[in-house]
Amino acid sequence: xxxxTSRGSQTWFTPFNVITSAIIIVGLVITFxxxxxxxxxxxxxxxxxxxxxxxxxxxxxxxxxxAGGYVTSAAVYLFGLRKYHSAxxxxxxTGFLGYAxxxxxxxxxxxxxWRLPYPFIMQQxxxxxxxxxxxxxxxxxxxxxxxxxxxxxEWLGLKRVRDLITRLTLALTILGVVLSTLHQSSLGALFLIxxxxxxxxxxxxYLPVYFFVSSIIAGLSMVIFESTLSHHYFADxxxxxxxxxxxxxxxGFGKAASLVLAGYFFIKLMGVAGGDNWRLLGTxxxxxxxxxxxxxxxxxxFLYAVGVRNKDLPLxxxxxxxxxxxxxxxRLTVGLIAFNWQLPPSRRYFPHWMEIxxxxxxxxxxxxxxxxxxxxxxxxxxxxxxxxxx
Amino acid sequence: xxxxxxxxxxxxxxAGVGTVVARSxxxxxxxxxxxxxxxxxxxxxMTRCVGCRSCEAACxxxxxxxxxxxxxxxxxxxxxxxxTTEKSFTVVNKYSVASRQTPxxxxxxxxxxxxxxxxxxxxVKAFQKTSTGAVIYDPSVCVGCRYxxxxxxxxxxxxxxxxxxxxxxxxxxxxxxxxSQGQLPGCVEACPMEALTFGKREDLxxxxxxxxxxxxxxxxxxxxxxTEMGGTxxxxxxxxxxxxxxxxxxxxxxxxxxxxxGALSVVPIVAGLWxxxxxxxxxxxxxxEIIFQQELEAVKKAAQSRSKEEI
Numbered sequence: 001x002x003x004x005t006s007r008g009s010q011t012w013f014t015p016f017n018v019i020t021s022a023i024i025i026v027g028l029v030i031t032f033x034x035x036x037x038x039x040x041x042x043x044x045x046x047x048x049x050x051x052x053x054x055x056x057x058x059x060x061x062x063x064x065x066x067a068g069g070y071v072t073s074a075a076v077y078l079f080g081l082r083k084y085h086s087a088x089x090x091x092x093x094t095g096f097l098g099y100a101x102x103x104x105x106x107x108x109x110x111x112x113x114w115r116l117p118y119p120f121i122m123q124q125x126x127x128x129x130x131x132x133x134x135x136x137x138x139x140x141x142x143x144x145x146x147x148x149x150x151x152x153x154e155w156l157g158l159k160r161v162r163d164l165i166t167r168l169t170l171a172l173t174i175l176g177v178v179l180s181t182l183h184q185s186s187l188g189a190l191f192l193i194x195x196x197x198x199x200x201x202x203x204x205x206y207l208p209v210y211f212f213v214s215s216i217i218a219g220l221s222m223v224i225f226e227s228t229l230s231h232h233y234f235a236d237x238x239x240x241x242x243x244x245x246x247x248x249x250x251x252g253f254g255k256a257a258s259l260v261l262a263g264y265f266f267i268k269l270m271g272v273a274g275g276d277n278w279r280l281l282g283t284x285x286x287x288x289x290x291x292x293x294x295x296x297x298x299x300x301x302f303l304y305a306v307g308v309r310n311k312d313l314p315l316x317x318x319x320x321x322x323x324x325x326x327x328x329x330x331r332l333t334v335g336l337i338a339f340n341w342q343l344p345p346s347r348r349y350f351p352h353w354m355e356i357x358x359x360x361x362x363x364x365x366x367x368x369x370x371x372x373x374x375x376x377x378x379x380x381x382x383x384x385x386x387x388x389x390x
Numbered sequence: 391x392x393x394x395x396x397x398x399x400x401x402x403x404x405a406g407v408g409t410v411v412a413r414s415x416x417x418x419x420x421x422x423x424x425x426x427x428x429x430x431x432x433x434x435x436m437t438r439c440v441g442c443r444s445c446e447a448a449c450x451x452x453x454x455x456x457x458x459x460x461x462x463x464x465x466x467x468x469x470x471x472x473x474t475t476e477k478s479f480t481v482v483n484k485y486s487v488a489s490r491q492t493p494x495x496x497x498x499x500x501x502x503x504x505x506x507x508x509x510x511x512x513x514v515k516a517f518q519k520t521s522t523g524a525v526i527y528d529p530s531v532c533v534g535c536r537y538x539x540x541x542x543x544x545x546x547x548x549x550x551x552x553x554x555x556x557x558x559x560x561x562x563x564x565x566x567x568x569x570s571q572g573q574l575p576g577c578v579e580a581c582p583m584e585a586l587t588f589g590k591r592e593d594l595x596x597x598x599x600x601x602x603x604x605x606x607x608x609x610x611x612x613x614x615x616x617t618e619m620g621g622t623x624x625x626x627x628x629x630x631x632x633x634x635x636x637x638x639x640x641x642x643x644x645x646x647x648x649x650x651x652g653a654l655s656v657v658p659i660v661a662g663l664w665x666x667x668x669x670x671x672x673x674x675x676x677x678x679e680i681i682f683q684q685e686l687e688a689v690k691k692a693a694q695s696r697s698k699e700e701i
Contacts, residue, residue: 040551047475047548050536078668080675111534111549111557115514122531123515129650130537131513134658170672178664182657189653193511195542196641208653 020364027361030354034108042354049340049349056335057359058105060187061328062098063137064211067219068226069095069144070173070180075256077173086242087249089151089379090230091223092242093370096144101142101366108358129189136183144178153384155377162386184215199338201280201289204271207334213264218327220257223249224320234374239381251308254316257323258304265297285341292333296326423645424621425504429523430569431591431623432578433598434497436635437608438585441468441482441495448580449480449499452565456626471636474498476548479562480577485635492627496635497577497586500525500546500562502617502623507646511541523591524564532559543619543641564623579670594625601627620645 034042045052072091075081076359099290107113120138125131137264146165153162188211204210227246238246272278300323307315340348374380447462449455456477460467468484480499487494502525509517509525516532519525527617534557539547562574565575569588573579580587598613614626618641626632633639 034554036554038550038554038557043551045549045551047473048545050549074668078672078675080679082671111532111536111553112555113533115531115533118531118533127510127654128513128537129653130511130535132654134513174665174668174672176570177659177668181664183609185656186653187475190537190540192541192650192653193507193646195649196543196638197540199555205652208656298552305635330412335675337661354429371560 019177023364034150044352047118048347053351053355054109056332062102064215064218065222066098066224067215070176073173074177086245092147096148097366107352114262129186132186133183136179140179148379150378154383185212199285199341200277202334202338206271217260220253221320221323224253226319237380242380254304255308258301261301415674425523431594433594435585435627437629438583439495444580445577448576452576476560487630487634487644504621505645507541508538510647511537514684524566526566529558617643
């Protein structure tokens, strides 16, 4: 008896549990500070830099990396690529958690979070791109919830509700793609109003298109990357179908990512040509732009292509991670590095450590919830009672 | 479900009419907004300003803002370039220009754009350009997203970062309560040098032109704010190029709402066209699958009949 108890306590003190608990405790302390002393106490935000890490990372990066949901469900349910079916549920779950965390993170950043519904219920600022972002994110979160919920209902054994909702799959998928097109692009369009603040190499009338196209790249890469991690940690949860299809998903999504990256490279080039910004490539910002173009767009496009041709799965997986880093850097560049580029260094922004801690805290919460769900609900396997039912 | 078809169609119709009637887009077509007729503005003649900070003191007083760390009579603060904050809606900065022996002073505050970026960017319509010319803010609906601060090309709105639960965006109101009652804005009333002139914007432009015509050596031939970002209610005259007194000359003449008009106009088209396209793609892939199944059946049948014949 005592042996089992001690073993029980031993298993709780895993590195994962210890680290996540520490992060969550720190996060809760900073949360308390944020809501008792204001943003000034926990951030380096200023009148010149009203948007910091919580917008650039938690919102811009968060939404881009959660694009796997609409990309995968569109591929499977609309484009008829049924061999990737087993990738849908993990991707939808990641998307749903991603968006939920984005909304959660916004509660820290906005001044009066309980007023977040005001744009819908009080006065509709329809001339604002932020209104479009807010409306689409709110609706899409609902769509993702409905796409995810059959897994939860199967777990709970509520067959009738589950069957009712799965009949909506096609409509939900189409709605999801429409909403994602709109708000992924609108996040880029948010910056269209500030041509005097964003560096011309990143400011472009095509900014919304760049954000949308790169979200597809992010979605594809995230599915590959996340399936790699899941396979490492949750292989015991996966059924034979999932394991059999995994290689095909990696190859197929890698191929798609390579193509979209190549297209993205050329439309980014057209932006430089359109703004006639060639001479800016010789500046320090130009160098950073070239690092992004060559190192994080052209290079992964090439590596994905090589990986797919040689069926080199490790190469594709590492390229996926590299591409994701590129997307993160792109969003941080638009939101922070290339924004306010004309201000003197003393008026520029660098995040407070507590801002970084809250961002880590939010990602950690996501991982903990993801782990909770996949170890209980039919995500990596088909529920025995619903085989071939979806 | 207890919703009848008629009811459902009614709702859809209402939603459709709602979106059409709610707001007509202004930026489309060849309409051009030149500000409310007869709206007010202020002309700031920098060649007259002596940097006494009387306007700052008056602004602080009429807006009941907290007392500053150093008194307004202390001119040593002019040594540093300052910007507007949540505690000071206007500040005066000193610029030493090589071509002149005496320094120049520039007063900063909200320029009260004719088509304000902040109002266009606000997703809860907390900002409003009134017919008086003043751009005013309603803290009772503000969510605190600070997109107005991102949008403002003049970097004017400030935020109460140290308010935990009720932070507001703070900026000059053109003394909206005072001008509505026929009084002058606080800063204009306090200026001892007549460097600030309050009046109807169109009259101020005339006044400014007249000054440039009379004293061509004294002024740069440009009224800052006449066309910048589509025009502002505050107008400036300077003796040196405006970039030398910290004012941006690269803002262009496009009003902020037009910068986002294109992106916004895509929304209804995507919402309308994407479902058609995607349903089409779905139908094609579905049909391919059906044809594949039929052909498979046909091949199977053919194979069966052939094997029967062979037996």
